[in-house]
Amino acid sequence: MIAFAAALRAGLLTTAVTMAAVLASFGSALGVERAAHLNLGVVIQAVVLALTLARVERNRATRAAAAGRARAPMALRLALLPVVAVAASEVGRLMIEHPNVGDVLFVLGISAGIWVRRFGPAASRLGTLATLPFIALLITPAVAAPSGSTRWWSALMAVIASFWVLTLHALAERLRLLPSTAAALGATAAQAEPAGTPASARPASARPAAGGWWRSPSTRMAAQMAVGLGAAFLVGRLAFPDHWPWLVVTAYIVAAGNRGRGDVAVKSVARLVGGAVGTVAATAAIATAPAHSARTVVAIFVVLAVAQCLRTVHYAFWAAGVTSVLALLYGYFGLTAGHMLAERLAAMAVGSVLAVAAAWLVLPVRSRDFARSRLARALAALTDLLLAVARAETGAVAAHRAAFLDAVGELELIAGTLAARRLVSRAARRPAPCLADAVEAVRGCREAVDALALAVADA
Known part of the structure; x- marks a missing residue:
């Protein structure tokens, strides 16, 4: 019950910050639209960009804190989206005037944003941001699609959405309404990997996929x-x-x-x-x-x-x-x-x-392969946490707790699928060990991990 209340509170705070950024982007974009006599497509683009960027920003902040790495500078993130927005606007024009060419370019743009994730976290962040203007383009009705004369205004809409999302998220972190990445980075210093750590000792997620290029999950998804x-x-x-x-x-x-x-x-x-x-x-x-x-x-x-x-x-x-x-x-x-x-x-x-x-x-x-890899990651973080407690390494405890909660968060994303698979197996009367049971067991450790980390901090 306590965990549910905390999750509900966190969800409400995240929603409040997100909607504040969305409404601020809407108001700013609407003012620009009326002053410059544009169509409402640019306003819709600003709203969709703000909504999608807010979720990306929150996920990136959480994962950066768990991994102990800093996020990209705000200036870099402000500069990236407008460039892609102009390109996406041009693709939107082609989808209306030359449907075949525009459709092909749209598919290539979305798929490329997924494929580049195989090159590491930085490329993954770049690819995710690059797909956002294309998503906004897809949602905007054809009757409100930006024309060729407004393509440069799309860049301004991207700047407006990026500014409000990044500014309000930074303000919420400073006011401690949302978890702060900077605070988590200080706790993860003790977790830094030694320079001489062999590749075989690193987590599977940190190593490139074995085999041919087509074995990479990002390549398959693309x-x-x-x-x-x-x-x-x-x-x-x-x-x-x-x-x-x-x-x-x-x-x-x-x-x-x-x-x-x-x-x-x-x-x-x-x-x-x-x-x-x-x-x-x-x-x-x-x-x-x-x-x-x-x-x-x-x-x-x-x-x-x-x-x-x-x-x-x-x-x-x-x-x-x-x-x-x-x-x-x-x-x-x-x-x-x-x-x-x-x-x-x-x-x-x-x-x-x-x-x-x-x-x-x-x-x-296979979904079970994804679940097994995330289970292994969560259990490894839990093991590191217990070892840090035994060694009285207070800073490392906080870092490993963040890594464990991040892995459990990813398990949450697949929990529904595994539960449905278990339901089908039981309906077919095929008794067999289910990954859903293991996922539920690991998820059930969250309260104990929080209590343990709090006790170590108090001590």
Whole structure:
């Protein structure tokens, strides 16, 4: 109960900081849009960038603290996103004027951002940031897409979103509303790896994948994303000419950040269920609302806040929230015809099927392999923690606790998939050891680890 209350409080604080950055970006972008007489596409781009960048920033801060490394300077992060935003805006123009060329470039941009993760943490951060403007481009309705004359304004929107996200997160850390990376870095000094540590003694995650280039998880994920998105564009353009973005968005959401083929399958079900509920609810809510209604804008931000807060409870809530926001956004521009509902739901179903097929047929990764590697990492951190306690190394205890909690956080991401696999095995009456049991056992150690670290600090 105590752990749940702490998690809920942390989730509410994170949501508050994220929505503050989103609303500040919205207000700033809207002021620029009205002053320069632009279209609302640039405002939507700023909001989507702020929302996605806030999650990336929080995840990066957590992992940097656990790994004992500093984040990239704020100036570098402020400079990267605008450059990519201009390129993404040009791709968006091509998707309208030359669909085949634009679609291919979009697929290559997203896939390249995933593939570069194989070159280490720095490249991974770069690739993740590079995909954000493309995601914003995909969510923006065609009627509000930035034209060639506004492509440079997209860079300003990226600067606005980056400024508010980074500034408010830094302020929240200084006020201790969010965990501070700087404080954690001081505690991890004792954990630094000796220069002479052989490669065989390092964690598996720190070593390059053995075998051919295609064995790298990032390479496999990039190939799966390329095939899934390519098929989604092809089928969407042909079978759903009016709603192909829904199909492509679904294929991306289901495949993004996948942790094995089982995870993609479970996520697709959550996406379908949550998306169907969100689409129906949003379509019904705006059926009587006029186009360009201020009530629709308010509803969008309310749904975003609720979905962001409930995301840690279950992915279906986030899927429902994102789909509701998309439906509300299209409704704001007057695209709310009731007969489109069935077509939108069909597009989401097809997008899910294509993403699952790509994950299972193109260089598949087993979810249990991902779970085993994260279990090994969590157990190694727990072992190091106990050894540090035995040696009375107070600073190292805090560092190993952070590493353990980070590994458990990654296990949380696969826990639902493993629980579903266990349910299927039991329904089929196939008694066998389940990784879900091991994951639950490790997750159950969090309170004991926190109590132990607190006792060491007090002593």
